[in-house]
Amino acid sequence: MDYLDLKVKFLKGFADRTRLEILESIMDAEKTVLQIVSEIHGNQSNISQHLACLKGCGIVTARQEGKFIYYSLHDEQVKRLLTMFDTVLGDVEQQVASCDKNDQCLCGKSELKCLIKRRIISP
Amino acid sequence: MDYLDLKVKFLKGFADRTRLEILESIMDAEKTVLQIVSEIHGNQSNISQHLACLKGCGIVTARQEGKFIYYSLHDEQVKRLLTMFDTVLGDVEQQVASCDKNDQCLCGKSELKCLIKRRIISP
DNA sequence: TCCATATATTAGTATTGACTAATGTGTTTG
DNA sequence: CAAACACATTAGTCAATACTAATATATGGA
Numbered sequence: 202m203d204y205l206d207l208k209v210k211f212l213k214g215f216a217d218r219t220r221l222e223i224l225e226s227i228m229d230a231e232k233t234v235l236q237i238v239s240e241i242h243g244n245q246s247n248i249s250q251h252l253a254c255l256k257g258c259g260i261v262t263a264r265q266e267g268k269f270i271y272y273s274l275h276d277e278q279v280k281r282l283l284t285m286f287d288t289v290l291g292d293v294e295q296q297v298a299s300c301d302k303n304d305q306c307l308c309g310k311s312e313l314k315c316l317i318k319r320r321i322i323s324p
Numbered sequence: 325m326d327y328l329d330l331k332v333k334f335l336k337g338f339a340d341r342t343r344l345e346i347l348e349s350i351m352d353a354e355k356t357v358l359q360i361v362s363e364i365h366g367n368q369s370n371i372s373q374h375l376a377c378l379k380g381c382g383i384v385t386a387r388q389e390g391k392f393i394y395y396s397l398h399d400e401q402v403k404r405l406l407t408m409f410d411t412v413l414g415d416v417e418q419q420v421a422s423c424d425k426n427d428q429c430l431c432g433k434s435e436l437k438c439l440i441k442r443r444i445i446s447p
Numbered sequence: 448t449c450c451a452t453a454t455a456t457t458a459g460t461a462t463t464g465a466c467t468a469a470t471g472t473g474t475t476t477g
Numbered sequence: 478c479a480a481a482c483a484c485a486t487t488a489g490t491c492a493a494t495a496c497t498a499a500t501a502t503a504t505g506g507a
Contacts, residue, residue, distance in 0.1 A: 432492085
């Protein structure tokens with residue numbers, strides 16, 4: 202694993218809907234797994250796996266207290282980064298939203314418009 | 325597609341080795357597709373697809389001039405974000421590098437240690 | 448010690464995404 | 478207009494990843 206691989210892994214940590222929901226949930230205060238599970242949709246197993254992922258990506262840290270494990274953002278820098286995502290996305294949101302022009306890319310291939318374009322289903 | 329989906333898509337745009345290589349390549353100056361292709365490994369088709377992806381994610385923009393198309397970062401904010409990735413990664417690099425503890429997560433399941441853990445191959 | 452609670456792990460499946468090779472489109476130049 | 482060039486698109490394949498359900502581990506308390 203070279204530096205670029207580490208960077209990819211770190212960034213992939215953020216690039217998932219469930220994980221972003223988790224991060225939003227613990228943005229301002231540490232939470233236990235069950236607290237997170239109840240705040241966002243998801244089941245316990247799934248959330249646990251995503252938390253392990255976030256930890257492995259250096260995005261969150263865990264702190265045990267009795268039978269509870271509290272998760273929080275790794276540090277202030279990570280929080281700043283999360284904030285910056287929104288800032289920058291503000292600039293480009295329109296472009297990203299016009300997904301029609303790049304159906305094939307990161308839109309989820311079972312998205313309706315993508316299925317149409319790929320002629321799996323008809324309009 | 326709600327706001328969170330847009331954010332996920334935007335972030336996924338960064339979360340790939342080839343795309344990061346492209347971004348590094350055009351970080352300081354716009355480049356044509358062929359220039360990018362020759363600077364990093366990759367073949368033309370592959371790079372073209374990644375460029376379409378980056379464009380769709382609002383990360384780069386394209387400018388046509390004759391038969392050439394010049395790609396560059398979408399704006400200064402995106403450049404700042406790319407810089408910030410390195411800054412924050414500096415803090416957490418050690419944690420990310422110790423991939424052993426989270427084999428299953430974003431390490432690539434055909435990585436040697438992952439294959440061992442999953443008992444596909446033996447140590 | 449036995450049970451309940453909190454969380455992690457495993458295994459299996461389905462989806463998503465990256466890559467290659469081949470072909471298509473548009474632009475310039477002879 | 479035809480050939481060459483620059484780039485985009487398509488289709489197909491394989492690998493990576495997210496999810497569910499079931500099971501395992503660990504902690505605290507009756």
